[in-house]
Amino acid sequence: MASFVIEGGHRLSGEIHPQGAKNEVLQIICATLLTAEEVTVHNIPDILDVNNLIQLMRDMGVTVSKKDIDTYSFKAEKLDLSYLESDEFLKKCSSLRGSVMLIGPMVARFHKAMISKPGGDKIGRRRLDTHFIGIQNLGANFSYNAEREAYEISACELKGTYMLLDEASVTGTANIVMAAVLAKGTTTIYNAACEPYLQQLCKMLNRMGARIQGIASNLLTIEGVDELHGTEHTILPDMIEVGSFIGMAAMTKSELTIKNVSYENLGIIPESFRRLGIKLEQREDDIYVPAQETYQIESFIDGSIMTIADAPWPGLTPDLLSVLLVVATQAKGSVLIHQKMFESRLFFVDKLIDMGAQIILCDPHRAVVIGHNHAMRLRGGNMTSPDIRAGIALLIAAMSAEGSSRIHNIEQIDRGYQDIERRLNAIGARITRI
Numbered sequence: 363m364a365s366f367v368i369e370g371g372h373r374l375s376g377e378i379h380p381q382g383a384k385n386e387v388l389q390i391i392c393a394t395l396l397t398a399e400e401v402t403v404h405n406i407p408d409i410l411d412v413n414n415l416i417q418l419m420r421d422m423g424v425t426v427s428k429k430d431i432d433t434y435s436f437k438a439e440k441l442d443l444s445y446l447e448s449d450e451f452l453k454k455c456s457s458l459r460g461s462v463m464l465i466g467p468m469v470a471r472f473h474k475a476m477i478s479k480p481g482g483d484k485i486g487r488r489r490l491d492t493h494f495i496g497i498q499n500l501g502a503n504f505s506y507n508a509e510r511e512a513y514e515i516s517a518c519e520l521k522g523t524y525m526l527l528d529e530a531s532v533t534g535t536a537n538i539v540m541a542a543v544l545a546k547g548t549t550t551i552y553n554a555a556c557e558p559y560l561q562q563l564c565k566m567l568n569r570m571g572a573r574i575q576g577i578a579s580n581l582l583t584i585e586g587v588d589e590l591h592g593t594e595h596t597i598l599p600d601m602i603e604v605g606s607f608i609g610m611a612a613m614t615k616s617e618l619t620i621k622n623v624s625y626e627n628l629g630i631i632p633e634s635f636r637r638l639g640i641k642l643e644q645r646e647d648d649i650y651v652p653a654q655e656t657y658q659i660e661s662f663i664d665g666s667i668m669t670i671a672d673a674p675w676p677g678l679t680p681d682l683l684s685v686l687l688v689v690a691t692q693a694k695g696s697v698l699i700h701q702k703m704f705e706s707r708l709f710f711v712d713k714l715i716d717m718g719a720q721i722i723l724c725d726p727h728r729a730v731v732i733g734h735n736h737a738m739r740l741r742g743g744n745m746t747s748p749d750i751r752a753g754i755a756l757l758i759a760a761m762s763a764e765g766s767s768r769i770h771n772i773e774q775i776d777r778g779y780q781d782i783e784r785r786l787n788a789i790g791a792r793i794t795r796i
């Protein structure tokens with residue numbers, strides 16, 4: 363397991379470019395299975411989760427060509443269906459959360475799929491009911507093979523229907539949409555998730571010949587078609603990385619320009635940082651964060667203590683709460699961070715408390731942060747990254763801390779942040795991978 367050694371206290375300056383969005387590209391790559399024709403995808407980030415999925419596609423028999431540094435084409439003309447039943451395939455799926463989204467396209471085009479319990483971060487229970495019930499509603503059968511700890515899914519023909527999802531699951535909605543585009547008749551999905559990841563997926567599917575209406579809303583209507591065609595697609599900048607860089611600039615009192623952020627697709631993210639008192643400006647499609655000696659957390663209009671909570675899009679993504687929490691430790695004022703969706707994502711705060719942060723963990727979902735107003739610097743520490751976003755939050759804490767820190771298990775960070783130490787060192791950080 364690799365580690366980062368971070369020498370804290372260095373200001374950053376200059377420009378940084380966000381990578382392509384991890385959570386979008388996982389959906390897009392799975393969707394390339396829906397056609398026998400070539401799909402070319404630009405702005406693919408070079409990160410562990412994505413590289414593992416690309417390798418899985420190759421193993422399945424998809425012709426994958428690397429056309430440029432961040433451009434790949436996928437041609438799923440024929441698949442090795444026997445590989446999908448192999449122990450190796452099941453093992454690979456179990457270490458990759460995004461692999462669950464193979465079910466929708468596989469059942470739609472090849473009438474069968476097999477999947478082990480998918481991996482991803484250990485951030486609490488992560489149920490798959492929305493995926494399974496949605497695809498069952500379209501006519502697929504699911505059976506659990508206890509010996510192999512895998513689900514076998516089959517369907518002669520999928521038929522469109524109306525469904526009201528029990529929760530607006532991001533990957534669940536993507537899976538159902540990918541199944542429904544080739545189903546007979548019309549599918550209506552209410553309480554659909556509508557993150558930019560999904561908007562991008564639906565737009566790409568429409569370019570491939572699908573008929574999806576209601577994009578960007580929680581009511582999608584999908585008229586099934588017989589087949590889909592090849593297309594080209596460009597992944598949006600990763601909004602979670604953009605937010606992580608805003609937090610990093612504020613914590614290290616740095617002046618930073620985050621380039622080409624696709625501002626219109628950031629939703630409530632910039633405003634959430636502003637509520638912590640962080641100044642940021644939209645300059646064309648860049649975000650400029652000025653160097654700030656201090657930032658003051660706002661109160662609600664009635665004077666009550668600020669709460670920052672996650673919610674399904676267009677609410678605040680849960681993937682940025684760990685970053686917002688760490689940034690609050692150096693703000694002036696107090697804030698309640700309420701992680702409603704996941705139940706084990708806040709436990710990393712004990713590491714911040716060890717570094718000197720003032721945080722009360724009220725329960726697994728809520729933490730009160732009492733900001734130091736930079737009067738007391740965090741101390742460097744020795745810690746392990748429990749999940750991808752806690753990992754980047756700890757990295758931000760270490761970059762702002764006094765002295766040197768060590769973060770273990772940085773594979774968690776590599777899962778979602780491309781070449782992060784090189785990019786941060788280029789703007790003034792001191793991070794060494796060992």
Ligand SMILES: CC(=O)N[C@H]1[C@@H](OP(=O)(O)OP(=O)(O)OC[C@H]2O[C@@H](n3ccc(=O)[nH]c3=O)[C@H](O)[C@@H]2O)O[C@H](CO)[C@@H](O)[C@@H]1O
Pocket residue numbers: 385386388459460486487488489529530531532533534674679680681702703704
């Ligand atoms: C590969 C990928 O794209 N991963 C993202 C995706 O995971 P993923 O699609 O797995 O997450 P889901 O949207 O299914 O659900 C996330 C968690 O939130 C809960 N939940 C969800 C919706 C809702 O309305 N109410 C509710 O409580 C679920 O029970 C679950 O515990 O979406 C999550 C939620 O934005 C993000 O953290 C993950 O980074």
Ligand SMILES: C=C(OP(=O)(O)O)C(=O)O
Pocket residue numbers: 384385459460481482483485681750751778
């Ligand atoms: C939780 C995340 O990823 P995954 O769903 O892949 O575990 C994330 O990106 O913050």
